[in-house]
Structure formats: structure tokens, C-alpha cells
Amino acid sequence: MTSDTPTLDVRDLKTHFFTKAGVARAVDGVSFTVGKGEVVGLVGESGSGKSVTGFSIIGLVDPPGRVVSGEVRFKGQNLLDLKAEQMRKLRGNRIAMIFQDPMMTLNPVLRVDTQMVETIRAHDASVSKADALARARDALGQVGIPAPDERLRSYPHQFSGGMRQRVAIAIALLNKPDLIIADEPTTALDVTIQGQILYEAQKLCRETGTSMIWITHDLAVVAGLADKICVMYGGRIVEQGLIDDVLDHPVHPYTRGLLGSVPGHNTRGHRLYQIPGMAPSLLNLPEGCAFQARCPKADDACKALPHITNPVPGREIRCFHPHLDQDEEIGA
Amino acid sequence: MSVFIIRRLMQSVIVVAVMSLIVFVGVNVVGDPVDMLINPEADQAEIERVIRDLGLDRPLHEQYLYFVGNAFEGDLGKSFVFGESALKLIVQRMPATFELAFSALLMAIVIGVPFGVYAGMRPNAISSRTIMAGSILGFSLPTFWVGLMMIMVFAVMLGWLPSTGRGDTVEIFGIEVSFLTADGLSHLLMPALNLALLKISLVIRLARAGTREAMHQDYVKFARAKGLSETRVILVHVLKNIMIPVVTVLGLEFGSLIAFSVVTETVFAWPGMGKLLIDALHNLDRPIIVAYLMMIVLVFVIINLIVDIFYSVLDPRVRLKDAGQ
Amino acid sequence: MSDAAEQTTAHAVDPVKVETPLQRFVSDYADNKISVVAFIVLVGIIFIAIFAPWISPTDPYDLAKVSIFDSKLEPGTKSMDGVTFWLGTDSAGRDLLSSIFYGLRISLGVGVMSGVIALCIGSAIGLIAAYYGGRIDTLIMRIVDIQLSFPAILVALILISVLGKGVDKVIIALVLVQWAYYARTVRGSALVERNKEYIEAATCLALGNNRIVFRHLMPNCLPPLIVVGTVQTAHAISLEATLSFLGVGLPITEPSLGLLIANGFEVMLSGLYWVSFFPGIALLITIVSINLVGDQLRDVLNPRLQK
Numbered sequence: 036m037t038s039d040t041p042t043l044d045v046r047d048l049k050t051h052f053f054t055k056a057g058v059a060r061a062v063d064g065v066s067f068t069v070g071k072g073e074v075v076g077l078v079g080e081s082g083s084g085k086s087v088t089g090f091s092i093i094g095l096v097d098p099p100g101r102v103v104s105g106e107v108r109f110k111g112q113n114l115l116d117l118k119a120e121q122m123r124k125l126r127g128n129r130i131a132m133i134f135q136d137p138m139m140t141l142n143p144v145l146r147v148d149t150q151m152v153e154t155i156r157a158h159d160a161s162v163s164k165a166d167a168l169a170r171a172r173d174a175l176g177q178v179g180i181p182a183p184d185e186r187l188r189s190y191p192h193q194f195s196g197g198m199r200q201r202v203a204i205a206i207a208l209l210n211k212p213d214l215i216i217a218d219e220p221t222t223a224l225d226v227t228i229q230g231q232i233l234y235e236a237q238k239l240c241r242e243t244g245t246s247m248i249w250i251t252h253d254l255a256v257v258a259g260l261a262d263k264i265c266v267m268y269g270g271r272i273v274e275q276g277l278i279d280d281v282l283d284h285p286v287h288p289y290t291r292g293l294l295g296s297v298p299g300h301n302t303r304g305h306r307l308y309q310i311p312g313m314a315p316s317l318l319n320l321p322e323g324c325a326f327q328a329r330c331p332k333a334d335d336a337c338k339a340l341p342h343i344t345n346p347v348p349g350r351e352i353r354c355f356h357p358h359l360d361q362d363e364e365i366g367a
Numbered sequence: 368m369s370v371f372i373i374r375r376l377m378q379s380v381i382v383v384a385v386m387s388l389i390v391f392v393g394v395n396v397v398g399d400p401v402d403m404l405i406n407p408e409a410d411q412a413e414i415e416r417v418i419r420d421l422g423l424d425r426p427l428h429e430q431y432l433y434f435v436g437n438a439f440e441g442d443l444g445k446s447f448v449f450g451e452s453a454l455k456l457i458v459q460r461m462p463a464t465f466e467l468a469f470s471a472l473l474m475a476i477v478i479g480v481p482f483g484v485y486a487g488m489r490p491n492a493i494s495s496r497t498i499m500a501g502s503i504l505g506f507s508l509p510t511f512w513v514g515l516m517m518i519m520v521f522a523v524m525l526g527w528l529p530s531t532g533r534g535d536t537v538e539i540f541g542i543e544v545s546f547l548t549a550d551g552l553s554h555l556l557m558p559a560l561n562l563a564l565l566k567i568s569l570v571i572r573l574a575r576a577g578t579r580e581a582m583h584q585d586y587v588k589f590a591r592a593k594g595l596s597e598t599r600v601i602l603v604h605v606l607k608n609i610m611i612p613v614v615t616v617l618g619l620e621f622g623s624l625i626a627f628s629v630v631t632e633t634v635f636a637w638p639g640m641g642k643l644l645i646d647a648l649h650n651l652d653r654p655i656i657v658a659y660l661m662m663i664v665l666v667f668v669i670i671n672l673i674v675d676i677f678y679s680v681l682d683p684r685v686r687l688k689d690a691g692q
Numbered sequence: 693m694s695d696a697a698e699q700t701t702a703h704a705v706d707p708v709k710v711e712t713p714l715q716r717f718v719s720d721y722a723d724n725k726i727s728v729v730a731f732i733v734l735v736g737i738i739f740i741a742i743f744a745p746w747i748s749p750t751d752p753y754d755l756a757k758v759s760i761f762d763s764k765l766e767p768g769t770k771s772m773d774g775v776t777f778w779l780g781t782d783s784a785g786r787d788l789l790s791s792i793f794y795g796l797r798i799s800l801g802v803g804v805m806s807g808v809i810a811l812c813i814g815s816a817i818g819l820i821a822a823y824y825g826g827r828i829d830t831l832i833m834r835i836v837d838i839q840l841s842f843p844a845i846l847v848a849l850i851l852i853s854v855l856g857k858g859v860d861k862v863i864i865a866l867v868l869v870q871w872a873y874y875a876r877t878v879r880g881s882a883l884v885e886r887n888k889e890y891i892e893a894a895t896c897l898a899l900g901n902n903r904i905v906f907r908h909l910m911p912n913c914l915p916p917l918i919v920v921g922t923v924q925t926a927h928a929i930s931l932e933a934t935l936s937f938l939g940v941g942l943p944i945t946e947p948s949l950g951l952l953i954a955n956g957f958e959v960m961l962s963g964l965y966w967v968s969f970f971p972g973i974a975l976l977i978t979i980v981s982i983n984l985v986g987d988q989l990r991d992v993l994n995p996r997l998q999k
């Protein structure tokens with residue numbers, strides 16, 4: 036591994052769900068990289084395949100889903116080639132994931148300390164129980180849980196949703212992973228806590244070189260936190276680039292729709308607004324660009340699949356008709 | 368916690384009181400108490416003496432109190448056949464029945480849970496389908512006939528296991544038990560398995576359903592995301608969740624095990640209280656029947672109580688909810 | 693391909709020809725091969741039970757025809773007058789196959805009879821509970837709950853010990869064991885139906901209560917009742933066999949399968965396995981086929997599972 040090998044390099048990843056009703060191509064040719072200490076924001080509408088992308092990386096796609104092709108290179112090594120046991124050793128250790136629904140992620144019948152200590156000892160059996168407990172306590176303190184000693188002996192149902200999510204975040208931090216995949220981790224938290232967690236996350240990345248994939252609906256969060264942004268639509272990344280560039284000058288029609296932007300204005304701090312029309316069902320996506328039914332610029336060319344292009348430096352998009360003229364009005 | 372126990376205790380007392388009333392009415396109103404409790408071979412003087420003793424010449428509500436009073440003193444009449452206190456006879460036979468029922472319960476868990484979890488982990492595998500077909504069959508098999516077939520195969524044809532009795536027993540805490548001697552264990556094996564059969568099927572179904580549900584839960588996925596081994600995910604995260612329904616249902620079924628041991632004890636000539644009851648039914652030894660009924664009601668109520676408490680220990684959500692009230 | 697085409701044309705030509713509910717029910721049921729086999733077996737068993745006196749090779753209870761010299765013969769041996777005992781004979785020289793046919797008749801008869809009576813009584817009580825609600829409902833359901841919390845065998849033993857022995861007593865005991873299930877089932881579905889509009893409409897039209905119950909409630913409670921009925925009948929047959937085996941069920945003058953098995957028990961230890969083996973198999977096949985049919989009925993009749 037050379038110094039400029041990215042922590043994570045996902046190449047043309049395809050994860051499909053083979054359901055009775057047909058094949059759902061939840062992730063369909065996704066490529067992106069996450070450098071050391073870098074935070075990548077993954078945004079998109081509900082059902083666009085963000086979570087499935089995360090699960091594909093850590094190798095936990097539920098049946099009937101399956102990674103059908105592509106590569107997931109973690110520090111140069113393709114995770115898809117690893118044996119189950121090797122992958123297990125990475126999970127929760129070098130790569131951690133925080134799930135979307137804080138109410139469901141903790142086991143209701145096990146105490147919080149049990150669920151934390153087992154995470155440490157699964158990867159290093161030599162750690163004593165006392166040491167593991169001490170680390171668990173520190174991790175709880177780190178995510179802002181008061182009286183961590185007491186809380187360790189509690190059961191999940193004694194915590195509020197926000198508290199549970201913080202416990203889940205603390206569990207992800209326990210083994211000081213190289214990569215954290217955070218699936219909308221702050222949605223359930225109130226604003227002050229959210230700010231605190233974001234600050235902690237950023238600090239962690241800067242100080243320890245931890246990389247992060249931050250999945251969210253909330254552009255304000257990505258704007259303040261991420262270095263890069265990937266915008267997903269219908270299982271594909273339609274636009275990616277440096278956060279400021281993309282937010283200031285989106286070139287993909289979908290990204291522009293998301294931002295609802297008027298060129299020249301600073302778009303930071305805006306929430307996603309709903310684009311007219313329905314998010315398509317993954318089961319019967321049209322041939323070609325998935326966005327064509329809702330796209331103001333769609334024409335016959337869009338019936339073919341747009342390949343990844345670099346219309347502006349440092350930007351990758353999938354679109355035949357990008358908005359390159361910065362003064363163009365939306366929908367024109 | 369203690370509030371919870373006290374409340375459950377009070378409920379139990381009420382149920383016992385109601386059931387004692389039902390048994391009393393059953394004996395005194397539906398059946399003729401003179402018939403029920405007095406040896407048909409007794410002469411007239413004897414009959415009159417017992418009628419006075421039992422207070423049968425007094426009004427019904429007084430009789431009931433009398434019955435309860437006697438029951439409290441452990442006096443539910445004398446067996447016609449043995450001439451001894453019926454309650455004492457029942458209590459003497461109780462350890463044998465409990466040993467059988469406990470062994471069956473243990474077998475149901477030890478055999479049922481692994482099969483059920485396995486079938487729940489891969490519901491579509493042929494092996495899992497075979498397990499489920501077996502459990503459907505287990506529900507339909509007449510227990511007593513299976514017992515006979517076991518005796519025929521393992522005792523008569525193969526000669527591996529003894530077919531009747533308890534074998535050698537040892538005494539611990541003043542109670543005779545079979546499972547501590549090799550001979551006793553060989554006597555216990557077949558009856559316990561026979562009694563367990565239905566419950567094994569039940570546990571397989573419960574464990575399978577629970578496992579299937581748990582496998583789809585986020586907390587299992589999260590446990591995997593933490594890098595836990597599959598063994599730990601199944602043995603701790605899944606198992607601990609499915610054990611709550613399994614233990615609850617099995618606990619409640621313990622009473623039915625004791626009731627069904629009537630059949631198994633008859634087949635294997637196991638000297639428990641079920642066998643005593645059947646013999647009493649044959650001999651019209653009514654005090655024994657009454658004593659058995661009161662005893663089994665008590666056992667049922669106590670079991671329900673224990674299961675409730677156990678349940679609250681296993682499932683933190685129940686415990687805390689109750690304490691908070 | 694051509695089949696599909698034919699079907700479409702048939703529909704086009706004759707649009708009236710739609711699947712009736714019964715046809716749909718039959719085709720849904722036939723989806724599962726095992727259930728079809730179970731149904732055929734069950735029909736066969738019922739046929740044997742009804743016509744046992746005419747189709748049995750011998751009359752096992754005609755003392756003139758049973759010879760003690762034929763006793764304890766192995767399955768397949770021929771009798772002195774040339775009849776083959778396919779399943780062997782018992783210690784009195786009775787042909788086991790014939791005994792089983794007659795036994796099925798008794799077992800099934802007692803099971804079905806108790807089931808039907810329990811269904812009538814239980815449904816009536818359940819309907820009363822659902823229809824009148826309030827205290828009556830609470831009281832009835834409390835009794836149901838308490839009874840169902842005790843295992844059936846125990847309730848049956850208590851009843852037998854109070855009532856005494858005899859065919860009628862066994863049927864009464866089986867009815868008292870079962871009624872609560874029917875009552876609970878009927879009450880449940882009647883409560884659902886009760887809230888539906890047409891009952892309100894019917895009440896508004898001031899139809900008699902009886903009419904509402906029998907015209908409107910009954911037909912809608914039927915599907916769950918059929919399912920519970922099959923399962924409970926299987927239970928009743930099994931329970932009767934158990935009681936008879938224990939010697940507290942049917943008298944020896946009514947040799948049901950349970951009694952046949954009990955008879956075999958006495959000679960089994962000396963190696964005559966067939967005397968209790970075959971009646972048990974007959975009992976098992978009966979119960980399994982009823983349960984399988986019941987299972988499939990539940991799937992087919994369950995409105996939630998219907999497409």
C-alpha cells in the first residue's frame with residue numbers, strides 16, 4: 036500500500052436484489068474513492084441505494100440481494116475476494132458501520148456493556164474485561180452520554196432514540212476503525228447533539244486519519260462536514276466532486292433539482308426539497324438514464340445509459356446534457 | 368420487583384380459592400359426596416360417623432369452609448385402598464412425577480431448540496423441511512402408542528432399556544431420585560422422551576419462528592457489523608431473544624406435562640402420582656382423586672407464578688415496566 | 693401457449709363463465725399435493741368407518757365365527773378356513789384388519805359426534821357472548837380462559853372421575869373439553885362481523901335477533917369454524933383413544949382403536965408386536981390426515997392469505 040492508495044476504492048459496484056417480482060438493481064455501477072481522513076457525503080432520495088451501498092462494502096447484503104460485480108478495495112485489497120472469516124475480522128474493527136434506525140440496532144435483551152465489550156473482544160480476545168469496560172466507558176463519554184458508568188449497566192430500552200444512536204456511534208468508535216460508514220446517524224438527534232456529534236466526527240477524522248462515508252438526506256450536514264459529495268439516483272452516482280464545487284456549481288440536472296439552486300447563491304444550509312414526480316421503482320427503471328422521466332432536459336439520447344464523464348475538472352457525472360453554462364436557469 | 372411478585376401472589380391465591388370451590392362443587396353437587404368420599408363397603412354406623420366427621424349434615428357454605436379448613440390441615444380424606452391419608456400418598460408420589468416432567472422439559476429444550484434454530488436459519492433447506500415435517504408428525508402422534516412402540520423396540524426387541532419402573536434411586540434432601548444412578552437413568556430415558564415428544568415439536572416450532580424473525584432484525588445485522596462470529600451472533604444475540612418465548616411457553620406447558628404424565632406413567636409403570644390417579648379411577652378411590660385434583664391445581668398456579676417471575680427476569684422490558692407501575 | 697390462447701378465446705366467447713367460489717376453493721386447495729393425498733386418505737377412512745360391517749373380511753365380534761385356534765397368528769397367515777389374516781390376529785383369534793375397521797367406526801363416530809355437539813353448543817355460547825357483550829361476554833370468556841388454561845386430558849379425567857364410565861359419559865367429557873375452543877372462535881369472528889355495516893342495516897330493519905344471527909353472523913363464522921372443527925375432531929379422536937387406553941374411556945363392549953391398542957399392550961411384551969402396532973398406525977394415519985386437511989383448509993380459508 037503506497038501512501039496515496041485511498042482507504043476505500045469502490046469500482047463499478049453492482050448489488051442486485053433478486054425478488055419474486057423481478058430484479059431490483061439497488062446499486063448499479065457505483066464507483067467512488069474515500070481518501071485517508073476524508074469524509075465523503077452520500078446523498079440521494081429514499082430508495083436510491085445509499086444504504087445498500089454501505090452494506091455492500093461491509094459484506095452484509097441481505098438475501099435475496101447479492102453483490103453481482105465490481106470491486107471494493109480497502110487499503111488496496113478487494114474485500115469481495117476475502118473469505119467470510121477474514122471479512123468478519125475487518126468488520127467492526129477496521130470498518131465500522133452505524134445503522135439508520137437507532138431503535139432497532141441494539142439487542143433489546145442484552146445490556147449495553149455486554150454489547151460494547153463483545154465488540155472489543157471479538158477482535159482482540161487478549162483485552163481483559165476490565166480494560167474493555169474502561170474503553171467502553173470512554174467511548175460513551177466521547178459521544179456525550181452523561182454518567183457512562185451507570186449507563187453501561189442499562190438495557191437499550193432505557194435509552195431514548197437519540198441516546199441509543201449515540202451508543203451505536205460509540206460502538207462504532209470502539210476499535211478506532213480506519214473507515215466508518217455512517218447511515219444517517221444524526222437524523223434522530225436534536226440539533227445541539229447533532230452539532231456535537233458532527234464536531235466529534237470531524238475531529239476524529241482530522242486527528243486520527245479515520246475516513247468516513249456519511250449517508251444522509253440533509254445537505255446542510257454534508258455541507259458542513261464532508262470533503263466530497265456523491266449524489267445517488269436510482270442506484271447510480273450521478274454526480275460527484277469536491278463538496279464546495281458541487282454545491283456551488285451543480286452540473287447534473289438531478290443535483291440541481293436537489294439543491295433547488297439559483298446560480299450565484301450560496302446553497303449551503305439548504306435541505307433537500309422534493310423534485311416533482313415520483314422516485315422510480317427500482318424494479319422497472321427505464322433503459323438508459325434513470326432520471327429521464329423527471330428530467331427537464333431529457334431527450335432521445337437519454338434512452339441510452341450515460342457514461343461517466345468529466346465535464347469540469349474534478350467532477351464525475353452521468354448525463355448527456357449537463358448544465359455547463361453557469362447562468363442557465365433551471366428548466367430552461 | 369417485589370410489588371410485582373406480591374401482586375402475582377395475590378392473583379394466585381384467588382385462583383386457588385376459586386378452583387377449590389369448583390372441586391368442592393364438583394364433589395358435593397355434581398357427584399354425591401357420600402359416594403365420593405366414603406368407602407362403599409363401609410357399614411351404616413361407619414357412614415354416619417364419617418358424615419358427621421366431614422360435616423356433611425351441615426349447610427353447604429359451612430361445609431365448604433370445613434372442607435377448606437381440612438384441606439389446610441392437609442386432610443383430604445383417607446384412601447379407601449391404602450387406608451392412609453390421600454394427600455400423603457399423593458405427596459409421596461410427587462417427586463417421581465416431577466422428576467419425569469422436569470426431564471421431559473429439559474429434553475424438549477435440549478432437542479427442540481437446536482433443531483428449531485437450525486430450521487429457522489435456513490428455512491428452505493431440505494434438512495429444515497424434514498425437521499418441520501417431523502414436528503408436524505410429532506403433534507399428531509398419540510403419546511401412549513409411541514410409548515408402546517418404544518417399549519417394543521428398545522425393551523422387547525433390542526433389549527437395551529428397561530420398560531418399567533424407576534430403577535435404583537438415591538435420596539437427596541429426603542427425596543428419592545432416579546437420575547443420579549446409571550440404572551435409574553436408563554429407566555428414566557424412555558418415559559422422559561415419550562413425555563417430551565409433543566413438547567419437542569412445540570419447541571421446534573417456537574424456536575424456528577423466533578429465529579426466522581430474529582434473523583431479519585437490525586440488531587442481528589448490527590451484531591454482524593460489529594464483527595462478531597456467527598457462533599456468538601446465534602448463541603447470544605438470537606438465542607437470548609428466542610429463549611423468552613420458549614421458556615414462557617414451556618413453563619406454562621409444565622403443568623400439561625404433569626397432566627400428560629398420567630399417560631406416560633401408565634405405559635411405563637412409572638410410580639408417580641399420575642399412575643396413582645389412574646389406579647384410583649379404576650378402584651373408585653375417590654379421596655385420592657380429590658386430593659390429586661387439589662394438588663394439581665396448586666401445582667398449576669405455582670407454575671404460572673414462577674413462569675411470570677422468571678419471564679420478568681429474562682425480559683428486562685417486562686420487569687421494568689411492572690416496577691414502574 | 694396454445695392453451696393460453698384457447699382460454700382467452702373461451703373467456704371472450706362466454707364471459708359468464710367465471711370461476712365460482714367453490715371452484716376457486718377447490719383449485720386453491722389442490723395447490724398442495726400432500727393435502728390432496730391427505731384428503732383422499734381421509735375420504736377412504738371415512739368410507740371404511742361407515743361401511744365397516746360390509747367390507748371387513750370377517751366379523752370380529754361374532755363369537756360363532758371367531759376361533760381361539762386362530763389366536764396370535766402373525767400378519768399374512770391363513771386361517772383354518774382359508775381366510776388370510778393380513779394384519780394377523782389377536783389373542784382371542786380375531787382378525788386384526790377387521791377389528792381395525794370396526795374400531796375406526798367407533799373412534800371416528802365418537803370423535804365426530806362429540807365434535808358436532810361441541811360445535812353446536814360452543815358456537816351458540818360464543819354467539820351469545822358476542823351478541824350481548826357486556827357482563828355476559830366477560831363471564832363466558834373468563835370461564836373459557838380458565839378452562840383452556842388446563843390441559844384437555846386433565847379436564848377429561850376430572851369429568852370422567854365425576855361422571856363415571858360409559859359411551860355417553862365419554863362423549864359428554866369430550867364435548868365439555870372442546871366447547872370452549874368453538875365458543876372462542878365464534879365469538880372472535882362474530883365480533884368482527886358484528887361491527888360491519890350490514891349488521892347495522894339488518895338491525896335497523898328490525899329483523900328478529902334470530903334472523904340476524906343465522907342469516908348474517910353464522911355464514912361468516914363458518915370458515916374459521918371449519919378449521920377449528922377439523923383440528924378439534926382430530927384432538928377428540930386422540931383423546932378418546934388415550935382415555936380408552938387408560939381404561940377410563942369407552943367400555944370393552946365398544947372396542948375403539950384405543951382399546952385395541954390397550955389389548956395389544958398386554959401381549960406385546962411376549963413379542964406379539966402387531967396387535968397394538970397396526971391399530972396405532974390406523975389411528976396415526978387418521979389423525980395426520982385430518983390435521984393435514986385442516987392445515988390446508990386454514991391456508992385456503994384464511995382471508996388474509998387470499999390474493
Ligand SMILES: Nc1ncnc2c1ncn2[C@@H]1O[C@H](COP(=O)(O)OP(=O)(O)OP(=O)(O)O)[C@@H](O)[C@H]1O
Pocket residue numbers: 052054059061079080081082083084085086087088097098099100135317
Ligand atoms: N431486502 C431487500 N429486498 C429487496 N429489495 C431491497 C432490499 N433492501 C433494499 N432493496 C432495494 O434497494 C433499494 C435501495 O434501498 P436502500 O435501503 O439502499 O435505500 P436508501 O437510499 O438507503 O433509502 P433511505 O434513505 O430510505 O434509507 C430499495 O428501493 C429496494 O428496492
Ligand code: SF4
Pocket residue numbers: 287288289324325326327328330331332333334336337341353354355356357
Ligand atoms: S442523461 Fe438525460 S435524462 Fe439523464 S439527467 Fe442527463 S439530461 Fe436528464
Ligand SMILES: [Mg+2]
Pocket residue numbers: 085086087135218
Ligand atoms: Mg437507507
